[in-house]
Amino acid sequence: MGETVPIAKVRNNFEIYQHQALRRPVTVPSHGRPSVVILAADEYVRLRRLDRQALSITELSKADIAAIATARIPKDRRYGTTDLR
DSSP: OOEEOOHHHHHHTHHHHHHHHTTSOEEEEETTEEEEEEOOHHHHHHHHHHHTOOOOGGGSOHHHHHHHHHOOOOGGGOOOGGGOO
16 A cells, blocks of 8 residues: 555645655545545546446356355454444
8 A cells, every 4th residue: 555644744745645646545544543545536436446346146156156155254343233323
Protein backbone atom coordinates (compact mmCIF):
# COMPACT_ATOMS: atom_id res chain seq x y z
CA MET A 1 0.00 0.00 0.00
CA GLY A 2 1.06 3.61 -0.17
CA GLU A 3 2.06 6.11 2.45
CA THR A 4 0.05 7.16 5.52
CA VAL A 5 0.01 10.94 5.98
CA PRO A 6 -1.59 13.00 8.79
CA ILE A 7 -4.54 15.16 7.72
CA ALA A 8 -2.74 18.42 8.62
CA LYS A 9 0.15 17.51 6.33
CA VAL A 10 -2.23 16.63 3.49
CA ARG A 11 -4.19 19.86 4.03
CA ASN A 12 -1.03 21.98 3.88
CA ASN A 13 0.51 20.12 0.93
CA PHE A 14 -2.48 18.74 -0.99
CA GLU A 15 -0.95 19.18 -4.43
CA ILE A 16 2.06 17.04 -3.45
CA TYR A 17 -0.13 14.21 -2.16
CA GLN A 18 -2.53 14.53 -5.09
CA HIS A 19 0.38 13.89 -7.46
CA GLN A 20 1.71 11.09 -5.24
CA ALA A 21 -1.69 9.41 -5.32
CA LEU A 22 -1.38 9.07 -9.09
CA ARG A 23 1.45 6.58 -8.44
CA ARG A 24 0.29 4.93 -5.21
CA PRO A 25 -2.54 5.41 -2.69
CA VAL A 26 -2.20 7.91 0.17
CA THR A 27 -3.97 6.93 3.40
CA VAL A 28 -5.21 9.68 5.71
CA PRO A 29 -5.95 8.54 9.27
CA SER A 30 -8.39 9.96 11.78
CA HIS A 31 -8.05 9.20 15.48
CA GLY A 32 -5.21 6.78 14.71
CA ARG A 33 -7.15 4.68 12.22
CA PRO A 34 -7.29 4.80 8.41
CA SER A 35 -10.14 7.11 7.45
CA VAL A 36 -9.83 7.90 3.74
CA VAL A 37 -7.57 6.96 0.87
CA ILE A 38 -6.58 9.31 -1.93
CA LEU A 39 -6.02 7.40 -5.15
CA ALA A 40 -5.91 7.95 -8.89
CA ALA A 41 -9.30 8.22 -10.60
CA ASP A 42 -8.37 5.41 -13.02
CA GLU A 43 -7.66 3.11 -10.09
CA TYR A 44 -10.96 4.05 -8.46
CA VAL A 45 -12.84 3.23 -11.67
CA ARG A 46 -10.99 -0.10 -11.93
CA LEU A 47 -11.89 -1.01 -8.36
CA ARG A 48 -15.54 -0.02 -8.83
CA ARG A 49 -15.72 -2.20 -11.93
CA LEU A 50 -14.33 -5.16 -9.96
CA ASP A 51 -16.79 -4.49 -7.14
CA ARG A 52 -19.67 -4.98 -9.54
CA GLN A 53 -18.49 -8.27 -10.99
CA ALA A 54 -20.57 -11.31 -10.20
CA LEU A 55 -19.75 -14.88 -11.10
CA SER A 56 -22.19 -17.54 -12.10
CA ILE A 57 -21.87 -20.82 -10.23
CA THR A 58 -20.91 -22.38 -13.56
CA GLU A 59 -17.81 -20.14 -13.66
CA LEU A 60 -16.45 -21.52 -10.38
CA SER A 61 -14.05 -24.44 -10.29
CA LYS A 62 -14.77 -27.51 -8.19
CA ALA A 63 -11.99 -26.38 -5.84
CA ASP A 64 -13.67 -22.96 -5.43
CA ILE A 65 -17.02 -24.58 -4.66
CA ALA A 66 -15.39 -26.94 -2.15
CA ALA A 67 -13.60 -24.02 -0.47
CA ILE A 68 -16.88 -22.11 -0.16
CA ALA A 69 -18.68 -25.17 1.20
CA THR A 70 -16.10 -25.71 3.93
CA ALA A 71 -15.48 -22.04 4.82
CA ARG A 72 -16.15 -21.05 8.43
CA ILE A 73 -16.25 -17.69 10.18
CA PRO A 74 -13.32 -17.40 12.63
CA LYS A 75 -14.49 -17.35 16.26
CA ASP A 76 -13.09 -13.85 16.83
CA ARG A 77 -15.18 -12.56 13.89
CA ARG A 78 -18.53 -14.10 14.88
CA TYR A 79 -21.36 -12.01 16.21
CA GLY A 80 -24.86 -12.53 17.51
CA THR A 81 -28.11 -10.79 16.75
CA THR A 82 -27.60 -8.55 19.80
CA ASP A 83 -24.59 -7.06 18.00
CA LEU A 84 -26.78 -5.79 15.16
CA ARG A 85 -28.28 -2.33 15.33
